[in-house]
Amino acid sequence: MRKALHILVPLAAAAVPLAMATAAHAEGTSYQATLDPLNHSGGSGMATVTLTGNTADIDVSWSGLASTFGGNPYPHVQHIHIGGQGTCPTPAADTNGDGVISTTEGGPAYGGIGTTLSVKGDTSPAAGTNIKIAPSGDSTDYHRTITLDDKTLASLKSGTGVVVVHGLDPATLSKQAQNEKSDLVKSLPLAATSPALCGALTAMPAGGVAAGAGTTAGIEDAGLLAAGGGLVAGAAGLALYAVRRRQAAEA
Numbered sequence: 001m002r003k004a005l006h007i008l009v010p011l012a013a014a015a016v017p018l019a020m021a022t023a024a025h026a027e028g029t030s031y032q033a034t035l036d037p038l039n040h041s042g043g044s045g046m047a048t049v050t051l052t053g054n055t056a057d058i059d060v061s062w063s064g065l066a067s068t069f070g071g072n073p074y075p076h077v078q079h080i081h082i083g084g085q086g087t088c089p090t091p092a093a094d095t096n097g098d099g100v101i102s103t104t105e106g107g108p109a110y111g112g113i114g115t116t117l118s119v120k121g122d123t124s125p126a127a128g129t130n131i132k133i134a135p136s137g138d139s140t141d142y143h144r145t146i147t148l149d150d151k152t153l154a155s156l157k158s159g160t161g162v163v164v165v166h167g168l169d170p171a172t173l174s175k176q177a178q179n180e181k182s183d184l185v186k187s188l189p190l191a192a193t194s195p196a197l198c199g200a201l202t203a204m205p206a207g208g209v210a211a212g213a214g215t216t217a218g219i220e221d222a223g224l225l226a227a228g229g230g231l232v233a234g235a236a237g238l239a240l241y242a243v244r245r246r247q248a249a250e251a
């Protein structure tokens with residue numbers, strides 16, 4: 001019995017720095033999204049958000065989207081959407097049956113605009129439809145460091161941050177949809193603001209938590225901090241279990 005206590009105490013002490021290291025590492029947490037086409041846009045891409053405190057290094061690359069609009073490079077507004085279900089809409093989201101999932105129809109899945117991924121200036125939701133500061137053309141390789149607000153941070157950490165890139169080639173829409181106005185900006189056609197790419201941001205496993213290999217499936221739902229804590233507790237629990245088994249075998 002005395003022998004068992006000697007082994008338990010150092011194990012408990014070892015768990016403390018492990019937990020602290022995990023919390024510190026979470027400050028550099030990366031979230032990643034594969035951007036898949038919506039509304040048959042034909043495009044694809046990737047997005048990475050690396051958080052240090054409330055500072056986010058954001059990389060977004062995509063290609064295959066509409067290239068021109070009225071003879072100019074096609075502006076594709078892009079955002080981190082927050083506060084929804086943390087998912088991308090399915091075709092069932094097209095509630096008015098015009099063949100296009102509008103930005104509003106996709107709302108229940110990906111939520112509202114939390115941060116505008118503009119190329120310069122305002123990154124708040126207010127800049128959400130400002131096509132003058134949106135990336136443009138059929139592809140982009142976007143990098144910007146942005147200070148995220150509390151709402152976007154909270155959504156990322158709870159697994160409900162979703163990157164959405166907007167702007168469809170009107171020619172790919174049904175006749176009915178080609179004649180509709182945007183649900184967001186009445187002066188624009190529906191195609192201009194409808195979602196073209198979407199990807200849910202999921203936390204990447206932290207580099208130092210190799211013990212958790214194979215058990216990362218729950219991270220996107222639990223949030224990295226909680227999952228990291230769980231992994232540490234799990235590892236300590238396994239070690240204790242092993243010690244007990246060994247002692248039982250020796251006895």
Ligand SMILES: [Cu+2]
Nearest residue numbers: 078079164165
């Ligand atoms: Cu958006």
